Amino acid sequence: MPAIWVYSEIYAGRPAPVALELITKAAELGETTAILFGRDAAGAASVAGEFGAAHAIVDARAEYDQHLAPAVVDTLAALVSERQPALLLFATSYDSRDVASRLAARLDRGVVTNATGIEATGDGFRMQTPWGARTVAVCELTMPGTQIVLVRPKAFTAVNSGGTCAVEEITGQIAAASTAIRVTDTVEESTQGPLLSDSKVVVSGGRGLGNADNFGLIEELAAALGGAVGASRAVVDAGWRPYGEQVGQTGVTVKPDVYIACGISGAIQHLAGMKGAKTIIAINKDPDAPIFKSVDLGIVGDALKVLPQLIGEVKGGR
Amino acid sequence: MRILVCVKQVPDPNTVEYQIDPATKRLVRDGVTNVLDPGAEVALEAALQLAERDGESTVTVVSMGPEEAVDALRRALAMGANDGALITDDGLVGSDALSTAKALAATIKEIGFDLIVCATESTDGYTGMVPGMVAELLGIPHLSFIRSLEVNGGVLTGQRVVALGYQTVECRLPLLVAIASGSHEPRYPALKGIMAAKRKKVEEYNLADLGLVASEAGEAGARERVLELRPVEERQAGVIVEDDGTGAAQIAALLRQRGVI
Numbered sequence: 001m002p003a004i005w006v007y008s009e010i011y012a013g014r015p016a017p018v019a020l021e022l023i024t025k026a027a028e029l030g031e032t033t034a035i036l037f038g039r040d041a042a043g044a045a046s047v048a049g050e051f052g053a054a055h056a057i058v059d060a061r062a063e064y065d066q067h068l069a070p071a072v073v074d075t076l077a078a079l080v081s082e083r084q085p086a087l088l089l090f091a092t093s094y095d096s097r098d099v100a101s102r103l104a105a106r107l108d109r110g111v112v113t114n115a116t117g118i119e120a121t122g123d124g125f126r127m128q129t130p131w132g133a134r135t136v137a138v139c140e141l142t143m144p145g146t147q148i149v150l151v152r153p154k155a156f157t158a159v160n161s162g163g164t165c166a167v168e169e170i171t172g173q174i175a176a177a178s179t180a181i182r183v184t185d186t187v188e189e190s191t192q193g194p195l196l197s198d199s200k201v202v203v204s205g206g207r208g209l210g211n212a213d214n215f216g217l218i219e220e221l222a223a224a225l226g227g228a229v230g231a232s233r234a235v236v237d238a239g240w241r242p243y244g245e246q247v248g249q250t251g252v253t254v255k256p257d258v259y260i261a262c263g264i265s266g267a268i269q270h271l272a273g274m275k276g277a278k279t280i281i282a283i284n285k286d287p288d289a290p291i292f293k294s295v296d297l298g299i300v301g302d303a304l305k306v307l308p309q310l311i312g313e314v315k316g317g318r
Numbered sequence: 319m320r321i322l323v324c325v326k327q328v329p330d331p332n333t334v335e336y337q338i339d340p341a342t343k344r345l346v347r348d349g350v351t352n353v354l355d356p357g358a359e360v361a362l363e364a365a366l367q368l369a370e371r372d373g374e375s376t377v378t379v380v381s382m383g384p385e386e387a388v389d390a391l392r393r394a395l396a397m398g399a400n401d402g403a404l405i406t407d408d409g410l411v412g413s414d415a416l417s418t419a420k421a422l423a424a425t426i427k428e429i430g431f432d433l434i435v436c437a438t439e440s441t442d443g444y445t446g447m448v449p450g451m452v453a454e455l456l457g458i459p460h461l462s463f464i465r466s467l468e469v470n471g472g473v474l475t476g477q478r479v480v481a482l483g484y485q486t487v488e489c490r491l492p493l494l495v496a497i498a499s500g501s502h503e504p505r506y507p508a509l510k511g512i513m514a515a516k517r518k519k520v521e522e523y524n525l526a527d528l529g530l531v532a533s534e535a536g537e538a539g540a541r542e543r544v545l546e547l548r549p550v551e552e553r554q555a556g557v558i559v560e561d562d563g564t565g566a567a568q569i570a571a572l573l574r575q576r577g578v579i
């Protein structure tokens with residue numbers, strides 16, 4: 001079984017949801033090790049085990065939270081050079097991209113980014129990545145040695161199989177030059193209701209709503225359905241909604257049971273973040289809006305008229 | 319302070335549907351309208367605002383691309399950058415992220431810098447790898463997803479977007495920052511700026527100037543191989559109806575069927 005490492009970011013004391021997706025997948029492909037660095041690494045290791053990691057390499061020092069990617073790469077590069085796992089997986093997420101890019105440059109290795117599928121071929125791995133609007137590329141890395149692959153969130157499903165992992169505690173060498181960055185504060189920006197990335201229902205609004213105040217309709221429908229609020233980049237850029245609600249290529253990837261897009265045109269970058277939804281519903285007044293190519297049900301109409309009626313239907317029907 | 323901004327020319331995302339040429343397995347760039355990457359405009363705007371605030375900085379835009387990418391540089395100069403550098407060489411065609419980063423890093427070393435500014439990801443490649451690679455190759459730290467920034471006494475402070483909010487961060491220069499999309503509203507070049515841009519200097523570099531070897535760059539040096547292109551799985555066509563007053567009821571019916579109501 002090939003050795004597969006998953007670099008796992010830690011959110012609120014647990015491996016990030018996307019890290020658990022990667023660990024679950026890695027456990028299918030080989031013998032999995034979760035790489036956990038930072039203040040909460042020790043506690044996160046047991047969760048990694050539940051999702052299929054056989055081993056965890058833990059360095060539980062706050063230096064990594066404080067000094068970010070340069071410090072992480074010092075420790076990780078030394079480990080990878082010494083032990084040479086067959087595959088090293090990262091999520092396409094904030095800190096992981098920083099670590100992966102610096103690591104690849106330091107080790108002088110190529111990377112595959114934005115992978116949505118991985119197969120083992122016996123002597124290596126093949127990745128699927130979306131390329132352009134209409135194609136998926138099947139590709140491989142040509143250099144022998146550790147293959148570095150970044151995977152998009154929600155490409156795989158995290159499954160808690162209730163296992164445990166063997167924890168190895170290490171203390172990596174962090175160079176003085178790698179401690180230049182300092183995180184001086186972390187501020188949570190409040191969101192109400194369920195976490196967007198994991199909600200079963202997502203109601204999203206776009207520029208077609210006309211103004212920020214009309215987003216009240218989106219909030220009301222989301223609340224009535226017990227779902228989360230999403231937004232297109234156009235309205236995040238316009239300052240109507242916080243970045244944390246942006247769905248798409250440069251925002252959150254969601255895979256809910258139901259996604260309702262209101263006043264959203266359906267640009268390829270938006271679709272990249274929600275086309276995995278089981279059921280997609282759109283309201284758009286333009287019959288030619290690209291979003292209608294991806295829906296189960298499309299209503300050609302004014303969102304400002306349909307939404308209040310729909311809120312009434314939902315509240316009445318509970 | 320000497321600020322370098324890495325900018326890329328890309329097919330216009332507002333008018334061009336990104337397609338892959340099945341023969342070359344690369345993005346179709348010929349015969350389409352190319353523009354300065356909208357993400358790079360945001361990064362440049364952040365750099366220009368920084369330079370305007372301290373009054374004694376210069377902004378140099380750096381791009382790797384074909385000869386025509388000079389148009390993207392001219393646009394950046396029209397927005398207010400002081401000068402530009404274009405890295406262009408047939409041997410660079412088909413470069414992967416690491417080869418791109420090596421060419422940029424070699425050029426940036428030649429030019430000299432205090433602060434490097436990139437976008438978090440490019441519109442066409444969207445690997446998000448180039449900024450971190452450039453920083454690593456230059457042996458400097460980097461901060462991604464920066465949405466606001468300030469430099470005082472050689473120390474940058476700023477806000478970095480993370481999953482549930484933001485971090486406040488600080489770091490002494492030299493440093494590379496990647497700017498978060500949408501964080502700065504790019505200015506529209508004025509006619510005066512467009513005229514002035516024609517006289518601004520754009521220095522050209524090729525592989526030999528940078529001491530790089532063709533066999534390690536471009537297609538020849540690529541570390542990734544595309545084996546096959548498959549069409550994306552299309553969703554089954556859905557039901558599209560004109561709202562005649564029953565649209566909401568139809569949605570509600572589907573939501574009931576799915577057990578959401």
Ligand SMILES: Cc1cc2nc3c(=O)[nH]c(=O)nc-3n(C[C@H](O)[C@H](O)[C@H](O)COP(=O)(O)OP(=O)(O)OC[C@H]3O[C@@H](n4cnc5c(N)ncnc54)[C@H](O)[C@@H]3O)c2cc1C
Nearest residue numbers: 206207208232233234248249250263264265269285286303
């Ligand atoms: C590198 C890059 C990354 C990107 N990443 C993302 C991303 O992560 N997420 C994202 O969303 N976008 C992203 N984008 C932007 C994307 O290309 C689109 O510009 C954006 O999604 C458009 O947002 P929108 O649909 O709200 O606005 P528009 O495209 O302006 O669409 C508004 C829609 O509302 C409809 N409308 C108007 N009035 C009404 C009404 N009264 N009732 C109903 N419908 C109405 C219109 O017909 C139109 O279809 C990215 C772009 C680039 C270049």
Ligand SMILES: Nc1ncnc2c1ncn2[C@@H]1O[C@H](COP(=O)(O)O)[C@@H](O)[C@H]1O
Nearest residue numbers: 324382436437439440443445446447448
């Ligand atoms: N060919 C290039 N020329 C100049 N800058 C680039 C180039 N490719 C990438 N960059 C920089 O790196 C950022 C991220 O690009 P990418 O890694 O392709 O997603 C871009 O927004 C630019 O700032």
